[in-house]
Amino acid sequence: MTVIALGLNHTTAPLDVRGRFAFPGDQLVPTLRAFSGRLQRAAEVAIVSTCNRTELYVGSAGGDARGLAGQALGWLAEAGGMAANDLQPHFYVHEDAGAARHTFRLASGLSSMVIGETQILGQMKLAVREAGTAGTLGTTLHQLFQRSFAVAKEVRTGTEIGMHTISLAAAIVRLAGNLFEDFGELKVLFLGAGEMAAPVLAHLAARAPRQLTIANRSLERGEALAAHFGAEAIGLADAMTRLAEFDVVVSCTASPLPVIGLGAVERAIKARRRRPMLMVDLAVPRDIEAEVAALTDVYLYTIDDLAQIVQAGGDRRLAAVGQAETIIESGVQDFVRWLGTRETVPLIQALQTQAESWRASELQRARRMLAKGDDIDAVLETLSRGLTQKMLHGPMAGLQHSDGPERVALTDTLSRLFLQCPMRAPR
Template identity: 40%
Template sequence: MPLFALGINHQTAPVKLREQVAFSPDSFFAAYADLLAQPSVKEAVIISTCNRCEIYCHYEGEDSGPLLRWLTDYHNIEAGSFDDNFYCYQDQEAISHLFRVSCGLDSLVLGEPQILGQIKQAFAVASQAKSVKKILNKWFQYAFKVAKRVRTDTQIGANAISVAFAAVCLARQIFSDLSKSRVLLIGAGETIELVGKYLLEHEVPNITIANRTLARAVDLVDQFNAKAIVLGQIPEQLSQADIVISSTASQLPIIGKGMVECALKDRRHQPMLFIDIAVPRDIEQQVSELNDAYLYSVDDLQGIIEENKQARIEAAIEAEKIIEVGVEEFSAWQDSLKAVESIRLYRQNSEQLRDELLQRAIASLAKGNDSEKVLKELAYKLTNKLIHQPTQALTAISHSGNDQDLELIRSTLGLSQKDDL
């Protein structure tokens, strides 16, 4: 049962190529119907994100050429225009690739957890489209299990490497107990939202969000149990903040040296921490000249980010070992299916022999023949029929002189050395 993983990602192609093969959310069901209509495609899951487009499938073809042609034809792309940007893995390599992707080891940001959610969503859509059956269901369930094991048993996700997390790490280094700190967040974009989430993890009770428009800031208020203000209210509110973290798209500074001087005076020079993660900067560099004002820019956070990257690299080495075990376990399950099919056929043949001989015996009894004689004949013929093939196999191997195979069949038939005595 060959498994294939065919794809393109951020490592093999720029975004202008990746976007050409991306699937829109409303196109999946039609795509699955078309893909499953292709010869040799038995099951499939399509994963399409900003960083990758991949097809995982139970595919009985000899090579991936037809799969790649389907993908390019489906998106009306000239055949062969960027074949070199695609990769294809088969069987154990395909299994390993899915596991690595699920664990975030193949992501743009090493160890990022979002990809697992995206894969689960893709799997759910494929299931709804009825393109997932026994093999891919088991394959993806193993992928989810391996990803969970990696998250639990390694530190792959413990050392976040985003600017938002680094900002909170810095604040925690300076204010060891953030739960007693008052925080002013300036901006209401994705970075500030992430900062707010990390602050919540440290049980920060007092958060104020300042933004150009109040509506967007209000959207975050419920998430963080915060209060919202507009940028124009910052001067009067600044003295209430122990920590200020800013990330806006403003082209001009929002906080100047004079504004901070006034705030420090109101605070009786109680120290303030300013973390400016905006580009261009939101806080004037001259603020760092003030006593009791400590200003850090996005460049200052790089040390924390690099340290966490190294920790993730070390965790990734541990993750690879877990993935290797997962591949072995799934491969063993695949091998067991061969035994299941053999057992099914063996049982089916044996039951067919039994039923044929039993019908003959019943017919013989119906004619009034002696019951003891009929039963003995049934037992004799059934035994002979069942041992015919094993007997032939034993005879052939004995003549070949292959003692190892002979011992294997003896063991399979339940024979031991004492049976010779």
């Protein structure tokens, strides 16, 4: 069995490239089926798609990792409307132990933009659920992800990896502090009500801005989220007409196209009489048109621009990372051993089938002997001798027809399997 993890993330691909390959959660099931249909000999597939990464996971009994990786690259490039040769420099592939190590590090928060963050776990669990719904999740990928969740739990309970994390929300507050004197006097607009919204809003609300407003395409969902934070809820269309009111605008919708255009921001800045505006675009693809960054009084940051801020952490976090890597490596070795046992499953099944055939044959003969009135002890003797002869026939024949190194290896194997005091063949 071969397992591969492949894709692109915030360290290998710029924001505009990643934006081409973002798969919305409600589209994962048909996407998984389309992906699975394009692969040859692939038994299992899963997709993890977030603002920072799009990763494909494949389990195959074929063992041709290079061929599968090539097929996956071609499919992903086509899905994103990009030439495979152009995507290749941003693409990485991990196989077997490497795939397990990559997945365990991801689940543990070591591969995230924010070291130690926990949001990725929810996104990975979503990937597992959707693969299960699509019928593309088999035993091997199920084991890979379940073991990654167990390793992540051990990392979080056994190290301080999450205690020294600077979140994206904290970075936003820091940027606002650099631009404005008093956060408590600011009016903040948040666009979107997805999975990423709640943790960011919680941090912003804790800083008690003068006004916190949530804009969402579904007003009902926006109102439900706003109720948790004492915020106002409005529709996206209303947000565009009221843009000039807000000092800080944070956007994280699932829209495939920008929801805030250059013209809307130009009008807002004019209405604000050149008072500065902080805009943070956490979405992939972009929510705010890139040209907005050129406006004099607008300070636009993308999710990639926050990378250097959130990477601060100090020596204690570095020590925690080292401890986490040790836990992860132990988990990788356990998974590799388990994966190796999967190779022997067909052999074990064949041995069990053969042994059952021998047992049924000898039992049938014993019953015939008993029906004829043969002595029970004689029947048992015949039964035991028949089973013994059938069991030893193959090993004995192998010894008789082998020589040299082959006989030495076979002798060692049979001694370990059948004898309490192993014998060694003459060399």
